[in-house]
Amino acid sequence: MSRKSETSGDRRPAQADALTLTGRQAARVAKRRRVMMLGLRGIPNVQGGVEKHVEMLSSRLTGHGWEVEVVGRRRYLPVSGPHLWNGVRVSPLWAPRMMALEAIIHTFLGICFAAMRRPDVLHIHAVGPALLVPLARLMRLNVVVTHHGYDYDRQKWGAFAKKMLRTGERMGMRLAHGRIAISREIAETMGERYRVPVAFVPNGVAVSHCDVETGVLGEFGLTRRRYILLAARLVPEKRQIDLIKAYAKLGNTGFNLVLAGGAEFESAYEDEVRALASRVPGVVLTGFQTGDRLAELFANAALFVLPSSHEGMPIALLEAMAHGLPVLASDIVANRQLDLPAGDYFPLGDIDALASAISEKTATSLDEQEVLAQTERVESAYSWSSVALKTLDVYRAVTK
Numbered sequence: 007m008s009r010k011s012e013t014s015g016d017r018r019p020a021q022a023d024a025l026t027l028t029g030r031q032a033a034r035v036a037k038r039r040r041v042m043m044l045g046l047r048g049i050p051n052v053q054g055g056v057e058k059h060v061e062m063l064s065s066r067l068t069g070h071g072w073e074v075e076v077v078g079r080r081r082y083l084p085v086s087g088p089h090l091w092n093g094v095r096v097s098p099l100w101a102p103r104m105m106a107l108e109a110i111i112h113t114f115l116g117i118c119f120a121a122m123r124r125p126d127v128l129h130i131h132a133v134g135p136a137l138l139v140p141l142a143r144l145m146r147l148n149v150v151v152t153h154h155g156y157d158y159d160r161q162k163w164g165a166f167a168k169k170m171l172r173t174g175e176r177m178g179m180r181l182a183h184g185r186i187a188i189s190r191e192i193a194e195t196m197g198e199r200y201r202v203p204v205a206f207v208p209n210g211v212a213v214s215h216c217d218v219e220t221g222v223l224g225e226f227g228l229t230r231r232r233y234i235l236l237a238a239r240l241v242p243e244k245r246q247i248d249l250i251k252a253y254a255k256l257g258n259t260g261f262n263l264v265l266a267g268g269a270e271f272e273s274a275y276e277d278e279v280r281a282l283a284s285r286v287p288g289v290v291l292t293g294f295q296t297g298d299r300l301a302e303l304f305a306n307a308a309l310f311v312l313p314s315s316h317e318g319m320p321i322a323l324l325e326a327m328a329h330g331l332p333v334l335a336s337d338i339v340a341n342r343q344l345d346l347p348a349g350d351y352f353p354l355g356d357i358d359a360l361a362s363a364i365s366e367k368t369a370t371s372l373d374e375q376e377v378l379a380q381t382e383r384v385e386s387a388y389s390w391s392s393v394a395l396k397t398l399d400v401y402r403a404v405t406k
Contacts, residue, residue, distance in 0.1 A: 038071055038072070038073060039071070039072050039073070039126045039127070039401070039405065040072065040073040040074075040075065040123075040125040040126050040127075041067065041072055041073070041074055041075070041125055041126065041127040041128075041129055041401060042074075042075045042076075042077060042116075042120050042123060042125040042127070042128050042129065043060050043064060043074065043075070043076045043077065043129050043131065044077045044113060044116040044117070044120065044128060044129070044130050044131070044135060045109070045113060045116075045130045045131035045132050045134070045135030045136075046060050046076070046078065046131055046132075047078060047079050047082040047270075048076065048078025048079055048082045048083045048096065048098065049061040049064065049076050049078065049091065049094070049096060050091055050092075051296040051297060052078070052082050052083075053239055053267065053268065053270070053294050053296075054239065055154065055209070055317075055318060055319075055320075055321050055322075056131050056132055056154050058321050059131070059152075059154070059188070059209055059321070060076060060131060062210055062212055062390045062393075063210075063390065063393060063394060063397060064076055064094045065092045065093065065094060066390055066391060066393075066394035067394055067397070067398070068092070068093040068094060069394075070394060070395075070398060072398075072401075073095070074093075074094045074095065075094070075095040075096075075097055075123070075125065076094055076095070076096050076097070077097050077098075077099055077112075077116040077119060077120075078096055078097070078098050078099070079098070079099065079100075079101040079108065079112050080098040080099060080100050080101065081101070081103065083096065083098045085098070086098055097119070099112060099115050099116060099119060100112075100115070101115070103271075105162075105270075105271045106167060109132075109134050109135055110134065110135070110137060110138070110170075113130070113134075113135040113137075113138050114138055114141070117138055117141050117142050117145065117147070120142070120145070120147055121145040121147065124147075125147070126148060126401075126405050127148050127149075127150055127184075127401050127404065127405060128142055128147045128148065128149050128150070129149075129150045129151075129152065129401075130142070130149060130150070130151050130152070130178065130182075131151075131152045131154060132152070132153075132154045132155075132157060133153060133154075133156075133157050133158070133171055133172075133174040133175040133178055134157055134170070134171055134174050135174070136151045136153075136174040136175065136177055136178025136179075136182070137170060137171075137173060137174035137177055137178075138177075139151060139177045139178050139181045139182055140177060140181055143181055148183050148404050148405055149181070149182045149183050149184070149404075150182060150183065150184040150185070150186065150400055150401065150404060151178035151179070151182040151184070151185055151186070152185075152186040152187070152188065152207075153175065153178065153179070153185070153186065153187045153188070153192050153193075153196060153204070153318075154188055154318040154319075155188070155189075155192070155316065155317060155318025155319075155340070156175075156192075156316070156318075157171045158171035158172050158175070159243075159315075159316050160241070160242075160243050160316055161241075161242035161243050161315070161316075162241055162242055162243070162273070162275075175196075176200070179196050179199070179200040179202055179204070180200055180202065183404040184205070184400040184401070184403060184404040185202060185203065185204045185205065185400075186204070186205050186206075186207045186397065186400055187204050187205070187206055187207070188207065188208055188209050188318050188319040189206070189208065189318065189319045189340060189343050190206050190208075190343060191339055191340070191343060192204075192318070193205065193206040205396065205399070205400050207393055207396040207397055207400070208319055208388060208393065209318075209319040209321050209324065209388065209393070210324075210388045210389055210390035210391075210392070210393040211321065211324040211325055211327075211328045211384055211385065211388045211389075211390070212328075212390050213301075213325065213328045213329055213381075213385070218298065219302070220298045220299045220302050222292070222295070222299040222302050222303060223302065223303075223306060226264070226290050226292055227262075227290070228262055228264065228290065228306070229262075230306040231306060231307070231308045231371075232260060232261055232262065232308060233261055233262040233263065233264045233290070233306075233307055233308060234253065234261055234262070234263050234264065234307065234308060234309045234310075234311055234364065234368070235264045235266065235303060235304065235307040235309070235310050235311070235326070235331075236249055236263075236264070236265050236266070236267075236310070236311050236312065236313070237266040237267060237295070237300065237303070237304070237310075237322045237325075238265075238266075238267045238312070238314065238322060239267050239268065239269060239270075240265075240267055240268060240269040240273075240275065240276045240279055241269065241273075241275065242275045242315075243314055243315045243316035244267075244313070244314045245313040245314055245315055245336075245355070246265055246279050246313075247278060247279060247282060248313045248355060248357060248360065249263065249265075249311055249313050249360070250263065250265075250279070250282050250283060250286055250289055251282075251357050252313075252357050252358075252360035252361040252364060253286065253288070253289065253361070253364070254286045255357065255358070255361040256361055256364060256365055258287075258288075259365075259368065261288070261308060261368055262288045262289070262290050263286075263288055263289045263290065264290045264292060264303065264307070265279070265283070265289065265290070265291050265292070266292045266293075266294070266295045266300065266303055267292075267293075267294055267295075268293045268294035279291075304325060304326060304329045304331065305329055307326075307329075307331055308331075308332075308368055308371070309331065309332050309333070309334065309364065309367050309368055310322075310323070310326035310331045310332070310333045310334070311333070311334045311335075311360075311364065312326075312333070312334070312335045312336065312341065313334075313335075313336050313352075313354075313360060314336055314338070314341075315336065315338060315354055315355070316338070316340075317338065317340035317341060318340060319340060319343065320335070320340060320341060320344075323335055323341065323344065324344070324384055324388055327344075327380055327381075327384045328381055328384040328385055328388075329381070330372065330377035330378070330380055330381050332350075332367050332371065332372055333346065333350055334350060334351075334352060334360070334363050334364065334367060335350060335351055335352075336351070336352060336353075336354040336355075337351040337352065337353055337354055338354055349363075349366075
C-alpha cells in the first residue's frame, strides 16, 4: 500500500484502528476468529443442558482468542438487545412462544442473522435446529453441529415432531462440515449410521461453591443433609413422578424430597407433578434455581437422584458428583457412560427398586476420603477447559 493510500481520508475505521497497533498486535487482530452459537434458549442462567453447555464453553473459548456470539431467544433473556456477558456477545432474537415451533423458527432467523454477520464458524446445537443445516450451507457458512442426545426419544413429542427431529439428525450429521457428540456412545452410533467422522467431546462440570448463605434452605424449610435432591426441568423424560412415588413408599424418614426445576410451557405433566407433590408430605417444589441458590442446594443435600429416561450426557449428575454427593441414577445408556459403581444405578421405572436404593443411600454417607476422590475424579475427567480445547480442534479443521 502506498503512503498516500494509507493517509487518505476515505479509509475505513477498522483500517484506521489497525494503524494504531504494532505489527504483532495487528497480526493478532487479523487472526482472531469468530464463532456464533445457535440452537439454544440463551445464556447465562437459562434452564437446560444445552444452555449450560454453551454458557460454560463460550466463556472459555474467549480465553483462547476467539470472538463468541450466542444467539438466544428474546423471552428467556433479561436484556432485550445485544449485550456482553463475560466477554461473550449475546444477541437476542424473537421466537414464537410455541413449543413445537419456537426452536425451528428461531434457528431459521438465526441462520439469516449469521449470513449477515459472517462468522468463521456457525455452531448449531442439538438435532432439532440441525434440520436447517442445508440452509446454512446454502448461505456458504462453515457449520459445526453438536449432537446433544436423541431428542426424538423424548416423551413430549408426537410422531411428526419425532420424524422431523430424526431428519434434523440426518441433515446435521451428513451436511455439517464438523460434527461433535457429547457422549462416546452417540459419537460411535452416528459414525456407524452415517459413515462420517464424529468427534467425542463430553460435557464438562464446574462446581459453583457458594461462599455465602442465600437463605434458600430457610425459605423452603430445609435442613442441611436432610433432603434428597433432583435438579431438572419438569418434563416427562426426567420422571419426577417416579421419584415422588418412590419417596412416598419410604414413609416418614425425616428427609425431604426437593425438586428444583420448572417448565417453559404449561403441560399436563407439570400439572400432574404438582398435584402428586401436594399429596405427599415432605415434597418441596422450589421452581427453577440457579447461581448461588442452586449451588447451596447441591452443597447441602444428602443424596442426588436422577431417574430420567432420556439424557444426552447428564450435567446435573456430574455437578452432584463434583459436590461430593452420593448419587443414584437410572440405568439408561447415557448414565451408564459415567461408569458409576453398580450400587449407584437402579432399573429405569422400577419404583420399588428406587425406593429401596434411596433407603440404603440415606442410611449411610460417604466418608471424607470418598468425597475427595469422587470430586477429583470428576473434575479431572470432565474439565470445561478440556472441552474447549477439543471443540477448537473441530473449529480449526473446518476453517483451514
